Amino acid sequence: MRTSPFTEQHELLRASIRAFVEGELAPHAREWEDAGWIADWVWPRMGELGLLGLSVPTGWGGQGGDYWSTVVLAEELPRCGSGSLPMAIGVQTDMATPPILKFGTEQQKRDYLAPAMRGEKVASIGISEPDAGSDVRAIRTRARPDGDGWVIDGAKVYITNGVRADFVTMVVRTAEADRDDPWGGLSLFLVDADLPGFEVAEKLDKVGMRASDTALIHLDGVRVPGEALLGELHHGFKQIMWQLQGERLIGAIGGVASAQLALDGALAYVQGREAFGRTVADFQVTKHTLADLATRIASVRALVYEACDAWNQGRYDTERIATAKLMAAQLSFDAADTALQMHGGYGYSAEFDVERSWRDARLSRIGGGADEVQREIIAKHLGL
Ligand SMILES: Cc1cc2nc3c(=O)[nH]c(=O)nc-3n(C[C@H](O)[C@H](O)[C@H](O)COP(=O)(O)OP(=O)(O)OC[C@H]3O[C@@H](n4cnc5c(N)ncnc54)[C@H](O)[C@@H]3O)c2cc1C
Structure with a gap:
């Protein structure tokens, strides 16, 4: 049952x-x-x-x-x-x-x-920088103490909601990392977007996710009060690694849901479209391709739900979340690609939503930790 x-x-x-x-x-x-x-x-x-x-x-x-x-x-x-x-x-x-x-x-x-x-x-989340994406430890945006507050200088890039944001939950360097604590020296701050020195330098143009505003933000002597520090000073790396678990999980759930929509759309289309005197759905290759996709969706969903169940109970396993994120990201893009292929030329036409899903889905393999980063996490758990 x-x-x-x-x-x-x-x-x-x-x-x-x-x-x-x-x-x-x-x-x-x-x-x-x-x-x-x-x-x-x-x-x-x-x-x-x-x-x-x-x-x-x-x-x-x-x-x-x-x-x-x-x-x-x-x-x-x-x-x-x-x-x-x-x-x-x-x-x-x-x-x-x-x-x-x-x-x-x-x-x-x-x-x-x-x-x-x-x-x-x-709200926006500000981790990525022009010179630090996958490698969070390389973050250079820096806060230096100034009286009872801090002054922040640096830049954040690819910030979703960043053009319209009222505040950014931001990862900032507050000290150099040292040999005893290579992950140290980062802290979280809540930075209001209306502060002097906070500038949306550019609204970035993108292949997909075009309705979403994505910003390059410059921080030039942004003075924040002491109360802007979120959590413990210099504990930002640990805190943002916790945050990334929830980010990856929500991305994985959305990835499976998008894959299901792509499958549903392809199923509807191939049953109506005719070629060589029969519907595209009548070709065995179509049936098997969609059967494989349905099988993949069911198995990735089970994996994602397992991670959700743990998260719901206040537990998480970094390796399981990485596995779920990796599988769901690849699934969502492959499903969109399969759906586009089955729509033929109409799939490539801006008239249908299929091409938009295909462009949007490509991001899942990059954002929130690229495929390669998830594989690094999984490999580490394998003892490699
Ligand atoms: C539309 C969009 C929205 C985004 N929204 C946000 C946001 O709201 N907030 C935010 O902070 N960031 C956001 N990002 C940034 C996103 O999280 C980064 O793009 C992502 O983490 C990858 O970082 P990078 O682009 O600097 O690539 P890099 O880190 O430069 O990586 C380049 C390539 O090298 C690979 N690579 C890196 N390290 C390794 C390794 N150890 N082993 C093998 N391969 C490796 C990567 O996988 C990738 O293929 C967004 C990005 C986009 C495109």
Whole structure:
């Protein structure tokens, strides 16, 4: 017998999210893609519906649900027809704000977490730099003590929501790493985007995820108060490695959901399209390709759910999350590629959503730790 982690309540939540996604988001997906901008109202609207804090305790204004509620949201959002929107919302709910809930002071939760959940503040996560992506230890953006605060200088690149962000949860160097603690010297800060010296230097152009705003941010003598430090001084590496587990998991859930949508789209298309006197679905190669894809989706989903189950219980295993992230990222791109191929020329046409899914899905193998980084983690667990 199949068991499902989802209760009746989760299914009710799923139905209401699906109605919202299909009724209020999907009609705008194309317009946002063309504009290179998701409408600003999405954040407060999702906040009003309680969708920006599904798994956050009610004491902080969240919905108090378990992690499976978050899984439901991540599985439903891709139905809006734009990969950009799940990414933008995922950054807000599962990348930039969880460190505030986990490491933040009461004041930081009041000032940043609560308004982010209401959709009044847009959040970004700032790890990557022009000269430091996969290698987080190479981060150069630096904060030096200045009276009772800090002054930050440096740059962050590829920052999702970065053009519209109200604040960035940022990894910053506060000391040199030393031989005894090679991972030391980094700290997390909550940096307001309206501070003098904080400049969105460029809105970056991209192959996919075009509706999502991606920024190059320059930080030139940005003075933040002492209270901007998030968590313990010099413990930022450990903290951001914890954050990345949630980031990879939410990406993996979305990757499987996107792959399922690609499969559903391909199934519908091949049954209607005719060639050589029969439907494309009648060719054995089509049936076997889609059967293989369905099999892969089922197995990767099981792997991802196993990691979700552990996360839901407050546990995580870095190697399992890396495995899930690696498998889901490759699956989502391969599924989009298979769907495009089965649509033939129409798949390559901007008239259909297939090409957009294909461009969007390519990012999953790079963002949040590229495939090669996940393999490094897995290899380390193999003792290599
Ligand atoms: C659209 C988009 C949105 C993004 N959003 C954010 C965001 O919101 N916040 C944020 O902080 N970052 C964000 N990123 C950045 C993203 O996380 C990085 O691009 C990613 O971590 C890879 O870093 P890099 O681009 O510097 O590549 P590099 O680290 O320079 O890697 C280049 C290549 O070398 C490989 N490589 C690196 N190290 C190893 C190794 N040890 N062994 C084998 N191969 C290796 C990589 O896998 C890759 O193939 C975003 C990126 C994009 C494109």
